[in-house]
Amino acid sequence: MPTTADAFNAVAEPRRRQILDLLAARERPVNELVELTGLGQPQVSKHLRVLREVGAVRAREEGRRRLYRVDAEALRPIFDWVSPYQRLWEERFERLDDVLEDLKKEEQGDVDDE
């Protein structure tokens, strides 16, 4: 049974994130993903298999084609899991931006009336 961490790892891999981005735009068959990513078909199929295992991507048959799409509902908990921790760091970094602005002014010898 995949854990949230497994799912997150699956979607965090850069190539798989690229595939998710492409599928988020619209449903696509494998050959289109092969063309757009420049990867070989076996690699694309392998990435799709990993994404399907964690529920991030679903497939349906249409005629003799198989079309893939993102399952946004399945992805949400994964991002919910990580995002508070990421937000903590983002809050720290926004404050660090302010500290750095002050340091830059100091270094340039700017004396303003703030």
Added chain:
Amino acid sequence: MSMTNERKAELTLPAEDQILITREFDAPRHLVYKAWTTPELVARWWTARRGTAKEMEIDLRVGGRWRYAMDADNGQEVAFHGEYREIVPDEKIVSTEVFEGAPGTPEEAEANATLNTATFEERDGRTLVTMLIRCPSPEVRDAIIASGMEGGLQDALDLLEEVARGLDS
């Protein structure tokens, strides 16, 4: 600022016991390094918006100790400490990190220390900060990520269970 998007912190999990955080800053790296290693400057950013800085102790040499403590908005003290393992001024800091509020004994908390590597790379006057957090186990890694949850660990565990059930079906 129009750069907000490209300056957003990126978080990835490169291995089951690791967390990688990257963020670009619009400042040369010697200033980022200074803000990262000067107690009164760290006090201004490390607390995020979640409390008041109490003690920022930085003994910046190999084997030296650091400790950051704040009074969180819920009245509790939140503190971390560790030891510097490697220091390359303006470039790299490797240190351990222990969460003092972790469940269990202080010895157990020490055993769950992470090894953090912060690197600072400058490009065209901007600085990319990369933080790799290596945890002693996947469980510690997951506990750290869950610690960001506003509702606390139990909510996180409930959510994990719910997610796991969803993935299983």
